[in-house]
Amino acid sequence: MKLSDISDKIGKYFEKGRPLHKLYSLYDAVDTFLLTPKEVTSGGSHIRDAVDMKRIMITVMIALCPALLVGMWNVGLQHYLLLGQHPGFWQAFGYGFLRWLPLVVVTYVSGLTVEVIFAQHRGHQVAEGFFVTGFIIPMIMPPDVPLWMVALATAFSVLFAKEVFGGTGYNFLNPALVARAFVFFAYPSVISGDQVWVSGVDAVSCATPLALSLNGAPEAMPSLWDMFLGAIPGCMGETSKIAILLGAALLLFTRVASWRIMLSVVVGGWTTAALFHAAGYCPFAGWQQLLMGGFLFGAVFMATDPVTATHTSSGKFIYGALIGVLAIVIRMVNKGYPEGMMLAILLMNIFAPLIDYCVVRCRIRRRKIRISRHKIKL
């Protein structure tokens, strides 16, 4: 018996009027996860591209993997270094993996529960967007964040940043960032300050390079090479710049993420940081700022979220550049909270529809001019 036949057989119990119909969305999610849908085209184009949302999302997850793997190793490394030990690769990696595993399980369980309930209630299929959100959330939380907090933050973000607006595709805020912002504002003690970035060691101050750079201790900064490789305290996902760049390369090559946004965030951030440096606010050159904190991670994986970014191509340049500018400005001006990337992206998420509106009006005007020019030619 073929697997598809078995699935069809089980599916009968979930049909309308049958006892398990209340769980149809869950069945459908598992069914289409295991087997490609059997639906064929009806009208319109008779053939379709092989790419679907599942493929897009899995590509993003693959792109996240290098940063995640290096991040796991780094969490272990920082832990043992602070205890005065020098761990082997597998020892450090194993420690980091064990810190990550409960986080990701809790995130998926809590987020998918909300997602499935809503899909069932609306009679929709379960959208794949949360697979990426749930993958990112553990990567942007401090490694020792209490699990119940992650569960609460995830449920809050899926519910209030996405589902109340209609689900994936209708949300205007990046759900992963909303989860982080929720923890940041509701439980500031677990996500800010110098004592949260290294796992398993209580009350030992270990500032991130970003905090050091801004609070007058640049001599304690790790080497640029360490910052590039990722052997520094910080969130799991954001520390290794080389791993993030690997992910960025994959996203750009597969055309899943917009190069316009990535480029303009980097250019905007770099220019602003260089200006601050030139004005004497900051001892670090513009490009060094890009290696600190979550700037690069935000630029590659968060700002490029196609739903919450601007939808027009020219709007993407404005949107990205403003994120870069704002992130550095928040960093430089508000020294109490060095990580400006999260707030910059969330703020620009809110402004994205306005940018789009302006771009659309411009395009309409340009079209009118184009038509009037052609009239004369005829």
Next chain:
Amino acid sequence: MHYKIKKGLDIMMAGEADHRTEKLPLSRFCYIHPSDFRWWKPKMLVSEGDEVEIGTPLFCEKGEERVRIVSPVEGRVKEVLRGEKRAIESVVLEVSENASLSRMIPFDDALLSGDECRNLLMQCGLWPCIRQRPFSVVPRPEAHPKAIFVPCFDSAPLAPDMDLLLGDQLEYMQQGINVLKQVAGEQVPLFLCLEQGGKNDFFESLDEVDCQYFSGPHPAGNVGTQIHYVAPLDTDETVWYIHPLDVARIGMLFSTHRLSFATTFALTGPGVRHPHYFTTVYGTDLSALLEQEKNAQNVRCISGNVLTGSKMANHLSLRFYDHQVTLVPEGGEREWMGWLKPGFKKWSFSHTFMAWMARDRQFSFTTSLQGGRRNFVMTDVYERVFPFEILPLELLKACLIKDLDQMVELGIFEVDDEDFALCEVVCPSKMECQKIVRDGLKELYDSTDQAVR
């Protein structure tokens, strides 16, 4: 002038037609579908059992009896099939034995004025060969366009070769062009849209035409793209477009007094045994031919190309405006973890499958949707295959929320659903872009004043 189209996509598909033409004998039945003529509410002019000749009016648009569809063959009306709400689905004609392919139409061609030409075209059922942008409808009898477009190449997947389609009809082209100019008015420009670097000698030698050259990937050959680049439409303007074969048909009527609905089509696609060209009469029953030519049991028969054609349901026949029949194997096979596999054999415009390495290879397609329907998520895929100065995503959204003003401002008058076919193909959310645009156009059409149409 030469226009280089940069955005777009050529889909490499198996099943290109060999350059040989076979003459197909008339089959017993002929099917005419009123749905070929967009948004018509047909009114029957014949009843079941009536004898018909070539050129006998079968039905007309309700409220406009001058614009009629005529019988392409000699025979008898066997049946008028009705569907939902008694709408006419098809008119079935039984073809007489030894029927001829053309009929002499007597008229005095010495001093035909523009209006007389118009009336003759309408009488002979050739008026519907002309279509009008915006809306891609048959123009009203008194309409005047700002330009006429004759797209002389097709860039769609497996598109037929124009030289083979035209064959010996080429000689009537000039006469057809003269008639069209007379009908539309001498000052109205007639654009021949040619492929840069193609075999254009004949077209270039024609008089009273304005040759425009296009190069680049599909949709360079779509008339919508050509209109957009050569003469973009303002809200109060209309243009006409007509297939070269129909120009020749008109030319033949006016130069030899013979009315014929003989046509040539290419049988193509990955579901065909021996893809090649056939000459026949439009509407003729193709079931025997397709049964013999298809290479698998479950094959979808499409009149037209694979992007915009219509699925032949019960009656397998060539539609009025089509010169291509495509057979594609039906999909629906379920694949274990298909979204996770490397995908060496999966055609995709994105680079998310390994098959990007061999995109020039001819792929064998099926009709699988290849994914689930989702909301709009990706925002820049459409623009890569949409060569218009129009924001595709915003236009689709305006159509979905039925914001008529926004639709018009964004430029819906210039496009037709076929211009969104590539967007539909590459959409990862599996949106039905063509249907969305068509529904938007219908909404607009219903709300516009008759005179403006």
